[in-house]
Amino acid sequence: MREIRAAALADVTPGAPHLVEAAGARLVLVRLGDRVHAIADTCVHQGGPLSGGTLSGNRLACPWHGWMYDVRTGQCVFPPRGTAVASYPVRVENDAVWVALP
Numbered sequence: 485m486r487e488i489r490a491a492a493l494a495d496v497t498p499g500a501p502h503l504v505e506a507a508g509a510r511l512v513l514v515r516l517g518d519r520v521h522a523i524a525d526t527c528v529h530q531g532g533p534l535s536g537g538t539l540s541g542n543r544l545a546c547p548w549h550g551w552m553y554d555v556r557t558g559q560c561v562f563p564p565r566g567t568a569v570a571s572y573p574v575r576v577e578n579d580a581v582w583v584a585l586p
């Protein structure tokens with residue numbers, strides 16, 4: 485596990501998915517209240533970019549066909565097929581967002 489500085493906290497706008505490309509990974513950061521969550525950017529359906537999706541509360545809808553993910557866990561909540569995208573631990577420190585990658 486390695487931890488990367490993914491973004492400045494000020495760059496992660498509440499209510500809008502924020503794409504990060506770092507260390508060979510594409511991640512989406514989502515700020516909910518005082519917490520930031522990180523999930524993989526690639527939809528498990530056909531690879532749509534979740535960072536281009538629409539956020540509704542804790543749910544992020546893929547822009548291609550509307551599959552929805554819980555940004556807190558990466559779990560796909562619609563359709564309910566038991567699939568998920570990867571979810572990564574996040575730490576906010578000194579106004580920076582740190583993400584732990586495998």
Ligand code: FES
Pocket residue numbers: 527528529530531532546547548549550551
């Ligand atoms: S590629 Fe994401 S819903 Fe189809």
